[in-house]
Amino acid sequence: xxxxxxxxxxxxxxxxxxxxxxxxxxxxxxxxxxxxxxxxxxxxxxxxxxxxxxxxxxxxxxxxxxxxxxxxxxxxxxxxxxxxxxxxxxxxxxxxxxxxxxxxxxxxxxxxxxxxxxxxxxxxxxxxxxxxxxxxxxxxxxxxxxxxxxxxxxxxxxxxxxxxxxxxxxxxxxxxxxxxxxxxxxxxxxxxxxxxxxxxxxxxxxxxxxxxxxxxxxxxxxxxxxxxxxxxxxxxxxxxxxxxxxxxxxxxxxxxxxxxxxxxxxxxxxxxxxxxxxxxxxxxxxxxxxxxxxxxxxxxxxxxxxxxxxxxxxxxxxxxxxxxxxxxxxxxxxxxxxxxxxxxxxxxxxxxxxxxxxxxxxxxxxxxxxxxxxx
Amino acid sequence: xxxxxxxxxxxxxxxxxxxxxxxxxxxxxxxxxxxxxxxxxxxxxxxxxxxxxxxxxxxxxxxxxxxxxxxxxxxxxxxxxxxxxxxxxxxxxxxxxxxxxxxxxxxxxxxxxxxxxxxxxxxxxxxxxxxxxxxxxxxxxxxxxxxxxxxxxxxxxxxxxxxxxxxxxxxxxxxxxxxxxxxxxxxxxxxxxxxxxxxxxxxxxxxxxxxxxxxxxxxxxxxxxxxxxxxxxxxxxxxxxxxxxxxxxxxxxxxxxxxxxxxxxxxxxxxxxxxxxxxxxxxxxxxxxxxxxxxxxxxxxx
Numbered sequence: 001x002x003x004x005x006x007x008x009x010x011x012x013x014x015x016x017x018x019x020x021x022x023x024x025x026x027x028x029x030x031x032x033x034x035x036x037x038x039x040x041x042x043x044x045x046x047x048x049x050x051x052x053x054x055x056x057x058x059x060x061x062x063x064x065x066x067x068x069x070x071x072x073x074x075x076x077x078x079x080x081x082x083x084x085x086x087x088x089x090x091x092x093x094x095x096x097x098x099x100x101x102x103x104x105x106x107x108x109x110x111x112x113x114x115x116x117x118x119x120x121x122x123x124x125x126x127x128x129x130x131x132x133x134x135x136x137x138x139x140x141x142x143x144x145x146x147x148x149x150x151x152x153x154x155x156x157x158x159x160x161x162x163x164x165x166x167x168x169x170x171x172x173x174x175x176x177x178x179x180x181x182x183x184x185x186x187x188x189x190x191x192x193x194x195x196x197x198x199x200x201x202x203x204x205x206x207x208x209x210x211x212x213x214x215x216x217x218x219x220x221x222x223x224x225x226x227x228x229x230x231x232x233x234x235x236x237x238x239x240x241x242x243x244x245x246x247x248x249x250x251x252x253x254x255x256x257x258x259x260x261x262x263x264x265x266x267x268x269x270x271x272x273x274x275x276x277x278x279x280x281x282x283x284x285x286x287x288x289x290x291x292x293x294x295x296x297x298x299x300x301x302x303x304x305x306x307x308x309x310x311x312x313x314x315x316x317x318x319x320x321x322x323x324x325x326x327x328x329x330x331x332x333x334x335x336x337x338x339x340x341x342x343x344x345x346x347x348x349x350x351x352x353x354x355x356x357x358x359x360x361x362x363x364x365x366x367x368x369x370x371x372x373x374x375x
Numbered sequence: 376x377x378x379x380x381x382x383x384x385x386x387x388x389x390x391x392x393x394x395x396x397x398x399x400x401x402x403x404x405x406x407x408x409x410x411x412x413x414x415x416x417x418x419x420x421x422x423x424x425x426x427x428x429x430x431x432x433x434x435x436x437x438x439x440x441x442x443x444x445x446x447x448x449x450x451x452x453x454x455x456x457x458x459x460x461x462x463x464x465x466x467x468x469x470x471x472x473x474x475x476x477x478x479x480x481x482x483x484x485x486x487x488x489x490x491x492x493x494x495x496x497x498x499x500x501x502x503x504x505x506x507x508x509x510x511x512x513x514x515x516x517x518x519x520x521x522x523x524x525x526x527x528x529x530x531x532x533x534x535x536x537x538x539x540x541x542x543x544x545x546x547x548x549x550x551x552x553x554x555x556x557x558x559x560x561x562x563x564x565x566x567x568x569x570x571x572x573x574x575x576x577x578x579x580x581x582x583x584x585x586x587x588x589x590x591x592x593x594x595x596x597x598x599x600x601x602x603x604x605x606x607x608x609x610x611x612x613x614x615x616x617x618x619x620x621x622x623x624x625x626x627x628x629x630x631x632x633x634x635x636x637x638x639x640x641x642x643x644x645x646x647x648x649x650x651x652x653x654x655x656x657x658x659x660x661x662x663x664x665x666x667x668x669x670x671x672x673x674x675x676x677x
Contacts, residue, residue, distance in 0.1 A: 089554055167535075167576040171595070172588040211584040214592070215424055216576035217461075217539035228540075234428045241429055254583045258425040262437070266419045268388035277583050298586065302625055311393055311621070311660050321391045327417040330487045334419075334440060337483035338433035345431065345469045345476050352472045 003027050004083050006037055007095035008049065010109050019106070023095055024049075030080025034098065035063050037079045038110070050109035058224050061159030065110050066099040071165035071222040074098075074110075101164035103173070117173070118160045121180035125203070129187065132194035146191040152348040153186040153232050155225045162219035162229045174208040178219035178229030181210060185232035188239060200240040204247040210236045211251030226348060238344075248291060253277050263335050266323040271312065274299060380510060381411035382453035383445035385500075388420050389613040390455060393621065396657025397613050397640045401455050401503065403656065404642040407649040408511065408519060415452075418444050421462040423614070424536075424580070431469075432480070438466035439480045442498055443489035451499040453506050455642065457612030460502045461536025461544070467498065468543050502537055504611045504641055508555045513562045521650040523564025525675045527607070527668065529644065530568040530600035531556035532619065534612030538574050556609060559641070563648040570603035572596030577615040582622070587629060593618040594630030597638075607637040607668050609644045616640060623663045637665040647672065 004026050011019040024041035035053055042049040053063040056075045063074040068085050082096045104112035131140075162178035169175045176184075184203055187193050203209040210233055219229040237251065246252050257276035261269050278292035306312040323331065390398040405412050418441040420426075427434035441463070445452040454460055470477050471493050481490045491498070501509070507516060537544065538553045546552055553574060557567045578592030597619055600608055610616055618626070620638040627634040639647075643656045647668075658665040 088551065089557070167592065168581070168588060170575075171578065171591040172585065175588070207585065212581060212588060214576045214578055214588070215580040216535040218535075218576075220540040234424075237428045238430070249584045251584050255425055255429050258423070259429050259433075262420045262422070262426065268392065268420050268423070270389065270392045274583060295583075295586065298625075302622060305624065305662050306393065306621060309660050309662055311395070311662070321388075323419070324416055327419075330417075330440065331419050331437070333486065334436045334483055335433065338430055338436045341432055341479070342430050343432040343476070343479065345435070345473065347469060347472055350473060352468070 001027055002030055002080070002083075004037060004079055005093070005095035006034070006041060007097050008038070008041075008109070009097075009099040010049070011100075011106050012048070012108055022046075026079075028079060030078065030083070032079055033075045034065075034067050034077045034079050034082050034096065035074030037096075038074060038098065050111050052111050059157065061157035064101045064112075064159040064161045064164060066097075066102060066164060068097050069099075071101060071161040071218075073159060073161065073224045076224045101160055103163055103166060103169045104160070112160070112164075114160050114163075117169070117177070118158070118163050118179060121163075121177050122158070122183055124176060125180045125184035125187075126199065127180075127183050127187065129190065129193055130195040130199075131192050140192050142191055148349055149346070150186050150189040152227055152346070153182045153189070156182055156186075156223075156227050157225055159224065161222040161224060162227075165218040165222035167216040167218050168212055168214045171214075172208060172212060175212045176203070176206065176209055178213075178233070181213070181236060182227050182229040182232040185236050188236060196239070197243050197245075200236065200243055201245050203236060204240045204245050204249070204251060207249055209249075210240065211247060211249045211254075228348065248289065250277050250292070250295075263332060264328075265320060266328050266331050267321055269320045271320075379409060379411065380506075381413060381450055382506065383448040383450040384412040384414045385418055385441060385445070385452060385454045385459060386414065387454060387456040387459045387613065389617070394613040394616055394640065394660075396660045397455060397616070397642065400640055400642040400646050400651075400656040403651055404646040404649060407646070407651070408516070410506075410511065412453075413448050413450060415441065415444050415448075421456075421459045421466075423458050424462050424465075427462070427465065434462070435466045435469055436480050436483060438463050439470055439477075439491040440484055440487070440489060442467065442470075442500065443484055443491045445500070446492060446498065447489070451501065453501055453503060455503045455611070456614065457502060457534030457537035457610075458614045459536075460500070461534075463500055464543055464545075467500065471497065502611055504537070504555050504559070505549070505552060507645070508558060509549060513558060516559070516645075517562050520563060520648045522648055522672070523675075524560075524644070524648050524672065525564050527565040527671050528568045528605050529560045529565045529639075530570050530603065530605040530608045531560065531573045532577070532596065532600075532608045532610040532612075532615055532638075533574050534610060534615045535574075535576050537611060556611070556641075559645070560609065563644060565644075565648075568600060568603050568605040570596075570599045570605065572599050577612075577618040579614045579618040582618065589618065590622060590626040590629040593622055594626030594632075594634065597623060597626065597634045597636050598630055598632055601634065601636050605636060606671055607639050607644075607665070609639045609641055611641040613640065619663075621662050635663060637661065637663050637668045639665070639668070 006024045026037040026040045054060040058076040086094045100106045100110045104117045213233045254277040422434040578589035582589040646656045
């Protein structure tokens with residue numbers, strides 16, 4: 001047993017007062033959870049301390065919260081570790097800071113309203129199967145192999161921790177967000193669904209859709225079930241690209257401009273990137289879109305500033321860095337090989353210990369397979 | 376610890392493009408510290424996550440090629456960009472996980488006389504920040520400081536790719552990697568400014584797709600740092616620098632307030648404490664003026 005201090009951000013709407021901090025002393029084994037600590041405080045000190053919880057085993061997804069600023073589940077965070085985390089910079093006796101989830105309105109204390117920021121967004125991605133044709137007489141028969149790809153997104157327990165942590169949503173509340181987009185991939189990747197392209201088209205065209213993710217990895221660290229929502233968003237982008245979907249947000253053009261520049265030049269030419277992302281068609285048949293013209297005009301002040309500061313110099317003074325003799329051809333070979341195979345190695349499925357050959361080579365024990373690990 | 380450190384140096388794309396002052400200040404600072412840089416001039420872009428979003432195998436192979444070039448030198452690799460660190464670590468994790476996948480990737484590299492080997496101890500690729508703390512050592516850095524940054528209030532800004540996901544970025548072995556900037560600032564004699572945005576996103580990855588979301592993020596963090604009393608920010612990521620510095624006047628319009636906060640590259644901040652003149656570190660090439668930083672330092676005699 002050990003003593004811990006929980007510093008809880010409290011709020012009671014009926015009081016008419018704003019949120020405030022309150023500290024609770026609790027006494028429990030370090031291997032027990034932050035949720036256990038909160039329940040002890042509720043039991044011993046203040047019965048009005050409100051927290052949503054049920055299974056206490058990271059299955060029901062009820063007790064999403066922020067602990068020392070990190071979004072996750074109260075029941076899956078050991079209080080001893082949370083204490084160490086709170087004290088790793090200053091040492092000593094800093095309290096464990098517990099807050100309601102972010103990006104959501106607070107109903108009371110640690111209970112948030114997930115309706116507008118989570119459930120509405122989940123419904124936004126049509127989270128059910130859209131098959132074509134008559135349903136089969138009995139169940140749908142699918143090859144188990146074809147479902148493996150979506151097992152990761154199916155592991156979601158709807159706790160909202162990823163939404164709480166999302167830095168894009170912090171800046172753009174309309175962003176569809178990590179949970180809903182991971183759910184979208186669950187149906188895009190399902191072999192029974194017949195509206196894959198329509199789904200991708202919809203999510204790519206939405207200005208707050210797949211191209212609004214800022215690639216900050218917060219949702220990956222927040223998710224208690226290893227769903228890695230950001231990875232699912234990248235899969236949606238990849239699939240949208242493979243379907244040839246061109247979006248008005250320049251997402252696909254930006255991706256292709258980047259890919260082509262590296263194939264041609266080996267390193268990124270930042271002057272060429274926005275030019276080719278926005279005005280993909282200037283040299284070709286297409287006219288630049290209205291948005292492209294607006295974006296390029298909007299970028300003019302920045303361009304002038306960079307020239308004035310000497311950051312960017314004219315190409316004839318300082319040409320883009322070129323790879324030396326033959327290296328660019330090697331990069332092109334890499335492109336030919338990889339574009340031919342397009343293999344996607346999924347660590348969630350294969351597991352990091354899937355390297356049995358190497359494990360044997362290095363004299364390590366043959367690891368457990370994922371199925372065994374689950375048991 | 377060995378007396379001299381030599382690394383296979385991957386400068387990245389942006390340090391030779393929009394932030395030439397980063398490349399220059401790294402060269403200066405490395406020389407002062409006695410870190411030998413063997414530049415990987417044949418290496419290619421890390422893909423910044425964008426190439427992986429297009430074709431994961433392509434990103435993995437491009438980075439395997441860079442790692443193989445580094446391995447040819449027999450040295451550990453060093454980068455100076457959080458985004459390179461994150462994108463390369465992501466590919467390395469997949470490459471290291473499976474020997475048959477590695478063999479598949481090496482098929483094309485073998486034609487170039489290259490191969491990426493996982494090796495017994497694994498391949499090491501560290502951002503300058505990690506190398507400085509873990510290999511060079513803060514005590515040794517402290518000995519090199521000739522002009523302590525006394526009184527300079529510095530806000531750390533890490534860049535997402537170097538702090539998340541923790542499991543991929545070696546936090547099991549080095550759990551304090553997201554505190555290193557604070558440690559370095561203190562060793563250089565500066566004062567750490569705590570503010571909300573230190574480990575948040577600069578917004579750069581969506582600048583093309585959603586300029587407003589992007590610049591709102593940059594502007595908010597710069598504003599928060601100013602409100603917390605910062606004289607400047609410091610970042611190990613040149614892409615963060617683009618949004619925080621180059622786009623700062625535009626970000627100010629989006630968040631509707633005055634900004635004007637110098638944003639230093641990590642080697643520049645170290646270089647200042649090692650006695651370099653601001654001009655030697657390319658500080659005049661910034662968009663947000665660094666004058667205030669220079670004045671603060673001048674106010675405290677060396």
